[in-house]
Amino acid sequence: MVDLSGSSGQSGRTGPVTGSFITRGYTAGFVLVTSLFFLWAIANNFNDILIRQFQKALDLTRAQAGLIQFAFYLAYFLMALPAGFLMKRFGYRVGILAGLSLYACGALLFFPAAIVREYSVFLAALFVLASGAAFLETAANPYIVAFGDPGRASQRLNLAQAFNGFGGVLAPILGGLFIFSGVEHSHDTLKTMSAAEVLAFRVSEARMVQVPYLVLAAVVITLALAIAFVKLPKVSQSDHAGGDIATPGKTNLLGAVIAQFFYVGAQVGIWSFFVDFVKEMTPQFSEKQAAFMLSASLALFMIGRFIGTALMTRVSPTRMLFIYALFNIALCLAVIVSPGIIAVIALGLTSFFMSIMFPTIFATGIKGLGPRTSIGASYIIMAIIGGAIFPPAMGWLGQTTGHLQYAFVLPAVCFAVIAIYARKAGATSESTSPVSEAGQ
Template identity: 50%
Template sequence: MERRRQDGAVLTQAIIIALFFLWGVANNLNDVLIPHLKKAFFLSDLQSGLVQSAFYLGYFFLALPASIVMRRYGYKIAVLVGLGLFGLGALMFYPASAALQYPLFLAALFVIASGLAFLETSANPLITVLGDPATSERRLNFAQAFNPLGSITAVFLGGHFILSGVEPTKAQFDAMSAAQLAAFQAQEARSTQLPYLVIAAVVFGWAALVACTRFPAAATRPPREDVANAPSAGAAIAALFRRPRFLFGVAAQFFYVGAQVGVWSYMIRYAQHEVGLGEKAAAAYLTWSLVGFMAGRFAGTAAMGKISPTRLMAVFAAINTALTLFAALAGGKPGLMALAATSFFMSIMFPTIFATTIKDLGPLTKTGSSFLVMAIIGGAVFTALMGAISDLSAINLAILVPSACFAVVAAYGLSAARAALSMDTTTALKAPHA
């Protein structure tokens, strides 16, 4: 019986880890969509940045409903709802491209992100509870290591199947007739149809697999002690707001996601402006940056066996503060290399902040998870801010925004490391002596 229970937990982990890959695809296709839709719809940097704003608003508005579904029906149902919304949003790209309406693309992205809000609100805490609580940060970092595989896949395929490589100059655009402009716009918009139809098919197929798989009790219903002790949604929120460490963790996640999304969203634009690269060559830099992100996940997870996760995160965040400052002030190819290097050091931040912030929340875990997913709206806020700064000045100066964000993450890492050390010292003092 015990062996069967362990096998069920391993299978559940494998199926849930695959979700990290899938939402990596969805998230990082946006980094290709931003320059692509900017060109197709003749947008400013601020307008093209609304891709991320629409996307992360979906996370913000659906994270709490996701936690309510989890509290009532368990993790598995929340995952199925998330996959359903994800697939529906991907299907919406077909009519959006056919109608040539930028707002319809934004609506499709909002629906996709609404599904991802359910997936991330459920999958992240589920990984932490399927095993020893003492190694939850390390286990979540391992699961999150599969997220950049999806990210790399997205940018590679997006660069090949969405970006056309056709980049008319302003003079060439001005010389086009209305019919030629319409044909160009239609061709660029249609290139999004096939990739998102494939994504929809994969997502709906995975939903069928999840539905047919028997998950452990921890994934299908709340533990009995959680049901007995669970406060109402309002009481849970009030209790969380009385925890300064939790609130600092949510703030750190807000700033971290803002930095991550901002760097990746405008890396192609930075390469075009600062180095003069074409969109496909610029996308290659983003792809290799994401390879560094994946390498950082595995290297960081291994290092956590010897170094405190929060202390390691503080060091990585400080390095990224310096790298983004250099990219903002130096510009050119050295600045692009520094910007690309930040991905390696970003790698451990999201899962470490997440696992550290929800640790020891007990019956407040599901509601706490939803707030951490809501914090992903930082990607909407700071990407739009960077677009506005770029339109008013230059894209390199917009990189000062993620630099400030990484400084906040470094402060949280140091604070969390001190809190963990203090807790360990208190536990040791209270332990009975032989």
């Protein structure tokens, strides 16, 4: 159970106060752990800027640039299970500190990568950084349960994930200001430039990433020092998600893993090509303006999580998940068939309806796992590999058809899978518990 005495585990009092959103004494710890959600959002959403930036700096095609997400989310797939085992053995604090250390190392590697200007070195740096993010997500998502009443876990997780949304809003703005130089040359213009001029342009663009990632590394190191000393709840293996041992038919773990694979694939695919899509559909806008449009879309994502947290006191999380998935299927179809700015607006609106998906799938998937929660969480985080699969596939589809619009049929399929999961998970919950899902 959660030890209310802190990390020492000496008090005889155990378990969070029934009904408490955050247990007394752990507010500072909750704030710091919640800040981790903000931190990995910065890394995830900087990738959307890097996809555009590396096309300029390294002369990549859209399909090649999609490998940024492949390298990033491959790390999630490979590192989530080791992270789960590490936390099972040494606890969540150690897992978080390991994640922050890897994150900082990956960010620091961007400096030499920009000097050598080799795509493989950038991908290696992203892999190390993403390995750290995988540790953080594997730890923070289930650990949020330990900060209060397990019955309010879905609300608490959606609140924490709202700050992930805030990081998502801020990242494109920061990227637009500090990574995008504002210098854009068309292919025709580049052909008229000398080899020396083209090389100077690409070198300058590559080095634009150095300072932002150095600053990011400094922030991560500072946060690691704070996490090392703050008071955090101690979690035993019997404490999680209601505390009962998982049995076949009682949990939604397998369905959650599948749903999360398709959700992350849809989310990463949509955001990865948002800037490119704006440029294709509305060429009158600059890349900086397109980045700010992405920020506006991510603001809807953040707002959606705050609204979702409030609505879950009245509406079943899986019912909301089903309805939101249907909205996004319709919006993706609108993206495919609509012209210009209408298609851009439809794409931007998908973020609002994606807002509750990750935390709701996650909370529903680990519910009832008991001592297997940390490993179950690892499996769900491994499903983030979907973010490695769909962006290259979308890039290839857009390149093959000659129209990026057609690539958004893949996110539409993803949201259909999520809608099916939501219906089945809702039915499972209603058949196994007399308590409303809104109290998860």
